[in-house]
Amino acid sequence: MGLVLKGGKILDRKGERSLDVSIGSDGKILDTGKKLEGDIEVDCSGCVITSGLVDLHVHLREPGDEEAETIETGARSGAMGGFTALVAMPNTEPATDCLAVVEQIKTLGKKSSCEIIPSAAMTVGRKGKEMVQMGELVDNGIGIFTDDGTGVQDPQLMRRLMEYSTGLESRLGRPVVLAQHCEVHELAEGGHMHEGEWSSFLGIPGQPSEAEELMVLRDIALSKMTGARIHFQHLSTLGSVQMVREAKAAGLPVTAEATTHHFTLTDSACSCYDPVFKVHPPLRTESDVRAVKEGLADGTIDAIATDHAPHSQHSKEMSFDQAPPGMLGLETALSLSLEHSGLDLPEVLGLLSWQPAKIAGVDDRHGMTVERNNSANLCVIDLDEKWTVSGKEMLSRSSNTPYEGWNLRGRVRHTINNGRLVVFDGESIK
Amino acid sequence: MSLDIGTPPMLSKHLLGIEGTTREQLESILELTDRFAEIGKRPIPKVPALRGRTVASVFFEDSTRTRLSFEAAARRLSADTLTFSAGSSSLSKGESLRDTVEVISSYGADVLIVRHNMAGTAKRVSEWTDASVVNAGDGCHEHPTQALLDCYTLKQQRGSLEGMSIGIVGDIRHSRVARSNILAFSSLGAKVTLIAPQTLLPSSIEKWPVDVSNVLDDVISDLDACYLLRMQSERHRKGLVPSLREYAKDFGLNARRCEMLSKDALILHPGPTNQGVEITAEVSTDSRSIILDQVTNGVSLRMAVLFMLLGQYETSQQDEV
Numbered sequence: 001m002g003l004v005l006k007g008g009k010i011l012d013r014k015g016e017r018s019l020d021v022s023i024g025s026d027g028k029i030l031d032t033g034k035k036l037e038g039d040i041e042v043d044c045s046g047c048v049i050t051s052g053l054v055d056l057h058v059h060l061r062e063p064g065d066e067e068a069e070t071i072e073t074g075a076r077s078g079a080m081g082g083f084t085a086l087v088a089m090p091n092t093e094p095a096t097d098c099l100a101v102v103e104q105i106k107t108l109g110k111k112s113s114c115e116i117i118p119s120a121a122m123t124v125g126r127k128g129k130e131m132v133q134m135g136e137l138v139d140n141g142i143g144i145f146t147d148d149g150t151g152v153q154d155p156q157l158m159r160r161l162m163e164y165s166t167g168l169e170s171r172l173g174r175p176v177v178l179a180q181h182c183e184v185h186e187l188a189e190g191g192h193m194h195e196g197e198w199s200s201f202l203g204i205p206g207q208p209s210e211a212e213e214l215m216v217l218r219d220i221a222l223s224k225m226t227g228a229r230i231h232f233q234h235l236s237t238l239g240s241v242q243m244v245r246e247a248k249a250a251g252l253p254v255t256a257e258a259t260t261h262h263f264t265l266t267d268s269a270c271s272c273y274d275p276v277f278k279v280h281p282p283l284r285t286e287s288d289v290r291a292v293k294e295g296l297a298d299g300t301i302d303a304i305a306t307d308h309a310p311h312s313q314h315s316k317e318m319s320f321d322q323a324p325p326g327m328l329g330l331e332t333a334l335s336l337s338l339e340h341s342g343l344d345l346p347e348v349l350g351l352l353s354w355q356p357a358k359i360a361g362v363d364d365r366h367g368m369t370v371e372r373n374n375s376a377n378l379c380v381i382d383l384d385e386k387w388t389v390s391g392k393e394m395l396s397r398s399s400n401t402p403y404e405g406w407n408l409r410g411r412v413r414h415t416i417n418n419g420r421l422v423v424f425d426g427e428s429i430k
Numbered sequence: 431m432s433l434d435i436g437t438p439p440m441l442s443k444h445l446l447g448i449e450g451t452t453r454e455q456l457e458s459i460l461e462l463t464d465r466f467a468e469i470g471k472r473p474i475p476k477v478p479a480l481r482g483r484t485v486a487s488v489f490f491e492d493s494t495r496t497r498l499s500f501e502a503a504a505r506r507l508s509a510d511t512l513t514f515s516a517g518s519s520s521l522s523k524g525e526s527l528r529d530t531v532e533v534i535s536s537y538g539a540d541v542l543i544v545r546h547n548m549a550g551t552a553k554r555v556s557e558w559t560d561a562s563v564v565n566a567g568d569g570c571h572e573h574p575t576q577a578l579l580d581c582y583t584l585k586q587q588r589g590s591l592e593g594m595s596i597g598i599v600g601d602i603r604h605s606r607v608a609r610s611n612i613l614a615f616s617s618l619g620a621k622v623t624l625i626a627p628q629t630l631l632p633s634s635i636e637k638w639p640v641d642v643s644n645v646l647d648d649v650i651s652d653l654d655a656c657y658l659l660r661m662q663s664e665r666h667r668k669g670l671v672p673s674l675r676e677y678a679k680d681f682g683l684n685a686r687r688c689e690m691l692s693k694d695a696l697i698l699h700p701g702p703t704n705q706g707v708e709i710t711a712e713v714s715t716d717s718r719s720i721i722l723d724q725v726t727n728g729v730s731l732r733m734a735v736l737f738m739l740l741g742q743y744e745t746s747q748q749d750e751v
Contacts, residue, residue, distance in 0.1 A: 012596055200632035203549035203571025208633075273550025317528035319490075319548035321569075362474075 001420060004036050005414070008044030008380060011346065012051055012369045013354055021049055023376040025417030031216035031372055042421065044380050047413050050349050050368045051413060052084025052335065052377035055357040056257050057148070057305035058087055058117070060086070063104060064093025066415060069310035069397045071105065074330070075112035077396040081330040081380035083410040085357065085366045087116050091149040092120040099219060113415070113422035116378070119144040120148060122161050122178060131161060138168045143361040146179035149280075151215050153185050158219065159350050162228030174361050175229035175253065175325075182215035182232060182240070183207075183281065194267040194282040204320055209237040209288070212281050216240045220247045223254055231359060232256040234307050234358035236281040238291035245300040247367055256295070256306040256360050260329055260336045263292045265402060274406050275316050275323030278392045279309070281283040292341050295335050296351060304341070306333045310398035311430050328401045331394050334381065335408035345383070348350075365418075370384070380414040395428055419430065436552055444556045444563040446734055447572035448613040454597055458515055460582050468735070469506065476490060479741050480509035486539035486557070487523055488531070489515040489566070490546040495701060496566050496576075499725075500543045503732035509740075512537060527551070528558045535559040538741055544568070549606075562739040570604050576700055577610035579731040581618055581724050592619035592688040595652055599625045600659030600708055601670075603632045607700045608659060612640055615721045621694050623649055626681065629670040647690070655696040658683055658708045674707050688718075696720050 010032065020036040023029055055078065061069035069077075080085050087152040088105055090096030096105060102118045109116025113218075120137045122145045124130045134145065144166070152158045165176040188211035193199050195206025216232060220243060223230045235241055235256050244256045259277060266286055269277040277283060295301040309326025316323050338350045357367025365375040389406045391399030415423035422429055447448050448456070466583055469475050487497050488547035496584050497513070534542065541562040544552040549571035557576060558565040565571040571713050584591055596615050602608045615622050617640040623641040624631060625743045631642065650656065671677045678684075683697065691697075695720040697709075714721060 044664040112720060195633055197637065200634055203569055205570065206633070257531035273553050312531070314526040319546055319551045319554070320529055320546045322527075 002030070002038055003040045003042060003419070004174070005044045005049055005378070005380060006036070006041050008047045008049040010050070010350065010370045011349065013350075014369050021370060021378070023416065023419050025419065027376055028149050029370065029372055029374050029376050032370060038185045038423070042225045042414055042424065043291075046384070046416070048345070048381045048383060049351045049370060050379060050381065051370065052379045052415065052417065053082045053306070053352045054072060054085040054360060054366050055083050055306050055333070056087045056303055056356045056360060057259070058088055058308045058330065059310065060088045061090065061310060062092065062108060063101065066404060067397070071116060072308070073395060073397045074308070075109070075114040075116065075427045077394060079113035079277030079332045079394050079415045079417060080383065080428055081332070082334050082415055083114055083330060084377035084379065084415065084417045085117055085360065085362055086358055087119055087144060089148045089392040090119055090146065091126060091397060093337050095121050097124050097126065099133070099136060099259045100362060102137065102140065108122060109273040113417055113428070115362070115366070117144075117362060118142065119146050119179065119387065121145065122147050122152055123157070128154060128157065131157075132166065134164060134176075135168060135171065138172045143172055143174065144177045144179055144231070146181065146233065148179065148181045150185070151181045151183045155218055156232060159222050159226060162226040162230070166226060169171065170180065177229050177231050177242060179218055179233050180327060181217065181234070182212045182219065184211045184214045187211035187214065191282070193270045194277060194284050196267060196285055198267045198270060202273070207282060209284065212237050213239040213243065219356055220244075220252065220254065223247070223252050226295045226318055227253065229253045233304065234259045234262065235280055235292065235295065235301060235392040236262045236284050236288060238288050238421070239294040241291045241300055245295065246299070248300060251259060254401065255302045256300065257303040257356070258292045258296060258301045259305055259307045260284065261307075261327060261402060263289055263296065264336050264340045265279050266355050269402065273320055275320050276327060276400050278320060278323055278325050279307070279327050280325040296341055297347070302351070303359060303384065304333065304337055304351040305335050305356070306330050306395075311400050313400070316400050326400070328391070328394065328398060331415045332389060332401060332403050332408065335410045336403070338383070338410040339408060376416050377417040378416040379412055384415045385409070385411040385413075433748065438442060443739070445574055445739065446553050446556060446563065446565045446619070448574050448577050448586070448610045449572065451617070454521055454571060456578070456614060459578055459722070459738065460585055462496055462738065463582050463731045465725050466733040467727065470730055471732070476506050476508060478508045478574050479737055480504070480507040483509045483540045484512060484538055484738050485509045485543065485736060486512040486514065486534055487543045488534055490551070491515070491565065491567070492544055496546070497543075499528070499728040500566060500732050502691050503736055504730070507733055507736060509694050509736070512539060512739055527554065530702070531558045541611060541736060550710045564735060564739065566715040567606050569606065570609070571606050572610045574610050575728070575732055578616040578735070579724060580657070580698060580700075580730045581614050583698065583720055583727050583729050584696065585633050585725065586727070590619070591615060591700070594620040594654045595623065595654040596620045596655045596657060597623045597625050597649060598644060598657045598659065600661055601630045602626050602659070603661050605661065612638065618675040622722055623653070627671060638726065646687065650687055650690045651692065653691065653695055655698060656691060657698045658679075659701065660700060661704055661707045664703075676743050682710065683713050685712055688713050689718055691718070698724060701725065740744060
């Protein structure tokens with residue numbers, strides 16, 4: 001007999017029930033029931049047992065910038081935050097635009113504390129000029145393509161990518177997802193924060209909301225034209241949320257994610273000039289934050305993602321224009337969502353677990369109900385634990401959290417990845 | 431002869447911007463500047479007020495004029511000077527801005543005069559050093575000593591800025607001089623009008639304490655002072671104005687507009703001027719131009735600022751200055 005989670009309350013799509021969970025050595029749930037016994041009994045009293053979280057948007061930096069993060073440290077950070085699956089963004093060095101890099105990431109991921117799901121670039125070198133070998137990548141299980149960090153600027157190329165991707169659906173067994181970082185380069189260029197009252201006051205060149213919204217508008221139009229399955233990454237503006245809401249109402253095959261920072265922080269945070277608050281798309285205004293929360297509440301936005309973007313300390317100790325954009329997210333996402341999204345627990349878990357699992361095409365093993373024979377990718381949450389965010393204490397190799405010193409409530413107690421205990425009592429297990 | 435300075439007025443440890451200063455603080459700096467202007471007229475314009483102190487110019491962006499003005503001010507106060515200048519892009523890869531600042535601080539500087547092409551950098555530097563920091567221009571954000579010397583120059587001419595109508599003409603969007611001056615002029619009681627094509631105005635400025643006009647001819651006759659900003663030639667390459675010619679035609683101060691300007695009005699420019707663009711040659715020598723006074727006053731004003739940040743009351747009492 002293996003692991004037993006004792007004394008907790010299961011919460012999944014099917015609702016709540018107070019049952020123990022026993023886990024077999026094959027990585028599957030053996031049974032749920034009262035008073036189960038096992039060799040290793042894990043105390044879950046007072047805690048919620050649910051499916052592991054799935055992050056559609058993580059920068060693991062390997063290969064290329066192992067100084068900032070590695071797949072191992074990123075996955076440990078993810079497990080600490082309750083995640084069991086991470087979609088790795090392809091802006092590695094070299095870019096994840098071919099099978100060789102995909103295979104390297106998969107190999108490194110196998111030894112880590114989360115399942116690593118590589119995404120691949122849409123264009124060679126993420127340069128927005130030529131399509132990657134999409135068919136070959138799809139045949140090897142890649143289901144998400146994105147040039148994240150930049151959007152595909154050329155509308156003709158984007159149209160062709162969309163058309164081509166629809167023809168690969170039968171080979172993948174599900175629609176190929178094209179995930180877009182919406183940002184019209186010419187409008188955003190040179191801007192380091194949201195353009196508005198604050199940027200004008202601070203003298204930091206801004207980028208307007210319209211830089212994002214024009215590409216959302218274009219891709220909705222092209223999705224209508226081609227029938228391609230589009231996923232909008234990190235929606236940050238009121239206008240974007242509204243357009244996606246209308247596209248969904250019109251029955252288009254679009255999904256969207258929002259990051260934790262886009263519903264917890266505003267552009268006023270940049271007033272200290274610390275580039276820890278520099279991120280793309282930039283932190284927006286109060287009304288945008290409200291719109292993102294409304295989008296999360298009414299189903300316009302399908303998933304909460306982190307856009308976890310580790311950067312070494314020295315790279316952030318630069319002037320605002322020279323520091324790279326991006327902030328950590330994996331270890332704070334759940335707590336922030338519980339406390340600051342305005343949503344109740346089942347809604348938060350839907351946005352962090354089963355809905356993104358479906359978009360990533362891993363719902364056969366993540367975000368599943370906590371029932372016999374399902375994969376044991378689980379997290380156990382203590383909803384009452386209070387803690388204080390500290391970048392230095394995080395398991396990420398970097399410490400660029402914008403939430404330093406925040407007091408949060410609710411924290412992951414244990415994480416089980418494919419039947420293996422990877423976080424026990426708030427401590428990472430190697 | 432003793433310089434009866436009394437207790438230096440309270441200024442926080444740094445001068446990072448006009449934002450955050452009170453009217454009283456601005457006025458006391460201008461008063462103190464009067465005392466230092468007097469020193470500049472002496473045969474040997476030097477006092478030992480900051481003897482043994484070190485003033486370091488830390489210029490990540492080229493600016494010969496501002497640097498020389500600060501260094502002249504430091505030397506007139508008998509401070510030692512250090513100069514670090516490097517294009518911000520030439521910081522060697524791997525060395526952070528913080529590393530650079532810590533190295534310069536370790537040479538024993540008491541005050542760092544910081545110029546950088548990005549907003550907020552002087553403030554960041556102040557978080558990484560024990561020295562005082564003076565912002566000598568941070569990107570499109572602030573240039574407080576320029577604003578103070580402009581206020582001093584206007585006050586010298588008019589006694590007070592209270593009730594004056596001051597027009598700031600040109601590239602407000604990219605101008606740290608404009609941002610600092612808007613704050614300083616309004617703090618001292620002047621009414622500010624921004625005059626520029628819409629592309630050269632910052633967005634979302636409805637809450638700023640200013641009037642806005644896109645047509646210089648509409649407002650020029652109402653101005654008590656016309657402050658012309660330098661027009662960077664790359665702006666037209668970036669598509670912000672059709673051409674420098676059209677800009678000069680619509681927003682340049684030429685002989686025709688000088689006629690429209692009140693005979694008591696004052697003409698200012700932070701320098702260096704682009705003759706033929708924001709100002710024509712005959713206008714820069716107009717009797718209403720106080721552009722050269724601005725340069726002269728810059729040194730006295732910067733002496734006052736350095737003295738306020740570094741000069742201790744005890745020292746100034748003991749020394750015959």
